[in-house]
Amino acid sequence: MLTLSSAVLWGVAHVAADRRKTGIALMAVYLLMLAGILTLFTAFSSRLLSLAVQPRWLIVLTVALVVIALAWTGVIIWSFLLVRPPSTDTVGRFLTTTLTLALCALILIPTVYAARLSYLSRDVVNSLFSSGGAAVPADDPWHGARHVNFLLLGGDSAPGRPGVRTDSVTVASVDTSTGATTLFGLPRNLQRIQFPAGPARDRFPAGFTGDGPDTPGLLNEIFQFAEDHPDMVPGVPKGQRGPALIKQTVSEILGIPVSYYALIDMKGFAQMIDAVGGVQVTIKQPIVYGKYREGLLPAGTRRLSGEEALWFGRSRTDSDDYVRMGRQKCLLNALAKQADPMTVLNSFERLATLTKRFISTDIPQEVLPAVVDLSQKMKGTKMRSLSFVPPLIDTANPDWRLIRREVTEALDEQRRPTGKPVTAAPREPAAVQSPDQPVTLDATCA
The missing domain is CATH 1.20.120 (Four Helix Bundle (Hemerythrin (Met), subunit A))
Structure with a gap:
């Protein structure tokens, strides 16, 4: 004793x-x-x-x-x-x-x-995370910026599809003082992409048209196209050309500076969800999945495995790219809410291995403490989403000025302490696939 x-x-x-x-x-x-x-x-x-x-x-x-x-x-x-x-x-x-x-x-x-x-x-x-950059001031890590913008990419590098196609392109714009977040979704089939001033625009002055039948000129091709054509971003080493050009291009499209990017391989995404025990989502309509339509996700609220969650976010059977974009944002929202510290801790070793294998980013080590602090602010807010899809935007002939105007208005509304409540259009499922204003994901995905 x-x-x-x-x-x-x-x-x-x-x-x-x-x-x-x-x-x-x-x-x-x-x-x-x-x-x-x-x-x-x-x-x-x-x-x-x-x-x-x-x-x-x-x-x-x-x-x-x-x-x-x-x-x-x-x-x-x-x-x-x-x-x-x-x-x-x-x-x-x-x-x-x-x-x-x-x-x-x-x-x-x-x-x-x-x-x-x-x-x-x-x-x-x-x-x-790379190191060796300039020191970040603790009292003002974002250098006075009202918003910091992260480009979130979902890439597909499966066998038989050489290179990386960024089929999921989302910018998370986070208010640095409150953590309020708006997700801006760009469809993978956006055409006639306007590059920022420089060699890329000089090569495609009328908009990105690709290079032959294998690259018809869609947004999801730009990442790999830059890697394969060094002249698009001269002076940038291999492995960094794709991220550099896609960041510049998305900044040009939305009219806001994209500070950092993160790319996750879709196969790794499924394994990471399995590592944390799955993810619970609400499925509004049955989703057929599988290369040969061998699977079905019934309607209702249920916990999905990694493979099922991947198909939830990627399936286009009996739907289209725009409905899929809405589901992807619901999946991101669900993961952000359900990945509590204990869940992550219990699966930490496996998650660490998968992270190193399937994720790439240019966020420097010096900024990580500020990113963590910002993520804690985000937990107390409701995430909103605005997707630039038909009928708001014609993907074959986009109105770039309209896109930038919508982004500006969405960020102004996000910053306003009091104002008109943001609600989805009354149609279903058009409220998810083609909103005319930001919609709260809590309301849309429930």
């Missing part, structure tokens, strides 16, 4: 063994350590996630955990040696030794697990 008590409060066994000064000193150290940990998890709780994406702090955290665990284990063993039964009490010695070893394991095993998670986190950050 004294050994067990010393594991809960350092120094108890020492006081019982008439080593009062040592016991009181251990109690004081323990209480100070406990107060420090409680302060860290209360007063600085909002900063903990930010520290978790900084490799330097991950090392500090790992070292601190190991030192505390070793000190704790040392106190337990020291306490046991002071109060253990006499050598003649064989049964007592065996039982108390077993208890002491169990207490040490209770301290060391979680520490080893936490150190493992810390190592994996550091490995993911170093593998996925």
